[in-house]
Amino acid sequence: MSLPNCPKCQSAYTYEDGALLVCPECAHEWQEDEAETQSLSLIKDANGNVLNDGDSVTVIKDLKIKGSSSVVKVGTKVKSIRLVPDASDGHDIDCKIDGIGQIKLKSEFVKKA
């Protein structure tokens, strides 16, 4: 049975230490269980609530939109979000905002409505 690679640095030299898995290269320690693996891919709002496709959220700070003069104001309600679990730039919510259009948001700047 082989151990999973380190989720932080992808090192293959992980080893077991009791209930924990340990990475000798970056010193990351984690628990190998289903729940942990799953929570890694969950997208959470600013309060730590898990977000789902189709949820409505509220923006919690003014967000300047890159490449335009528009600002998404704090308190803006966003309906029917779509999650982007593998967003490499951290913008893990795809949504449409009235008056602005299709944009991407970071889950850390919203809370579940």
Ligand SMILES: [Zn+2]
């Ligand atoms: Zn590592």
